[in-house]
Amino acid sequence: EVQLVESGGGLVQPGGSLRLSCAASGFTFSSYSMNWVRQAPGKGLEWVSYISSSSSTIYYADSVKGRFTISRDNAKNSLYLQMNSLRAEDTAVYYCARAYGDIDYWGQGTLVTVSS
Amino acid sequence: EIVLTQSPATLSLSPGERATLSCRASQSVSSYLAWYQQKPGQAPRLLIYDASNRATGIPARFSGSGSGTDFTLTISSLEPEDFAVYYCQQRSNWPPIRFTFGPGTKVDIK
Numbered sequence: 001e002v003q004l005v006e007s008g009g010g011l012v013q014p015g016g017s018l019r020l021s022c023a024a025s026g027f028t029f030s031s032y033s034m035n036w037v038r039q040a041p042g043k044g045l046e047w048v049s050y051i052s053s054s055s056s057t058i059y060y061a062d063s064v065k066g067r068f069t070i071s072r073d074n075a076k077n078s079l080y081l082q083m084n085s086l087r088a089e090d091t092a093v094y095y096c097a098r099a100y101g102d103i104d105y106w107g108q109g110t111l112v113t114v115s116s
Numbered sequence: 117e118i119v120l121t122q123s124p125a126t127l128s129l130s131p132g133e134r135a136t137l138s139c140r141a142s143q144s145v146s147s148y149l150a151w152y153q154q155k156p157g158q159a160p161r162l163l164i165y166d167a168s169n170r171a172t173g174i175p176a177r178f179s180g181s182g183s184g185t186d187f188t189l190t191i192s193s194l195e196p197e198d199f200a201v202y203y204c205q206q207r208s209n210w211p212p213i214r215f216t217f218g219p220g221t222k223v224d225i226k
Contacts, residue, residue: 035215045152045160045203047215059212095159102150102207103215104171106159 002026002105004096009110016086016114022079022096022107030054030074033099036081038092039109048094049081064090086114118142120204120218128226135191137221139204144184148207151180151189154220155200163202164189191223199225 008020020036036048049070050059058070069082079096093109119142129135139149147167152160162171164180167187177192191198204218 033213037215044219045154045205045217047217050213050215057211057213059214061214099207099215102148102162102165102205103152103160104162104165106161108159 002098004098004105004107006094006096006107006110009094009112011113011115012086013116014087014114017082017084018086018112020081020083020094020096020110020112024077024079024096024098027098029072029077034072034079035097035099035103036068036070036079037095037097037103037106038090038112039095040089040092043092046092050099051079083112086112088114090114118145118206118208118216120206120216122202122204122218122221124221125219126222126224128224129194130226131194131196133194135189135194135198135223137189137191137202137223139182139187139189139218141185141187141206145206146209147183148209149180149182149187150205150207151178152203152205153198153200154203160203194223199223 003025005023033052051070067085071080091114095109096107097103098105121140123138149167151164154160168180179190201220201222203220207215
């Protein structure tokens with residue numbers, strides 16, 4: 001069974017940093033590209049970042065480019081999102097999501113709240 | 117940048133009725149269109165990929181159609197567990213890879 005479990009969310013002040021992690025199991029992690037997708041409270045879904053299976057290709061949404069960094073460790077079956085210079089508008093549930101063409105599995109998400 | 121528009125914003129129906137949800141793209145996305153279901157407090161679940169293919173374990177009452185710019189998700193007979201928000205999503209199939217979601221259609225109980 002595919003499982004994606006996010007961690008690392010919490011309350012952070014504007015301008016602060018946070019690192020999210022996603023532990024993957026139930027599939028060959030190193031064979032799949034991965035994504036982070038977020039959802040602000042009561043709002044729709046917004047794709048944040050993509051990383052290929054070998055980490056050779058990385059893309060970001062314009063809203064986070066230059067502030068967020070996606071990475072992965074295939075030996076540890078883990079995906080990460082380093083978030084710097086956080087803003088109030090970054091407040092959201094952040095989902096780790098596997099992609100095989102389309103996004104086919106999602107974690108349960110971790111809540112990031114940016115507030116003073 | 118491709119923009120997805122979903123209509124209606126809210127669909128009020130009774131169990132057993134047919135639901136027809138629309139997704140329109142600002143330019144052609146070929147068949148690279150997916151549909152997701154999201155219930156309160158839960159992660160989205162993939163229903164349909166490549167416009168018309170049901171994902172693993174998805175009941176046959178869910179079907180997708182369309183290509184180019186106009187797509188439809190049909191739920192042939194609503195079950196109580198189908199009342200949720202539905203999102204369409206397109207993916208770029210060439211660099212840069214990115215995913216774009218529509219604003220969602222809420223299907224609620226009439």
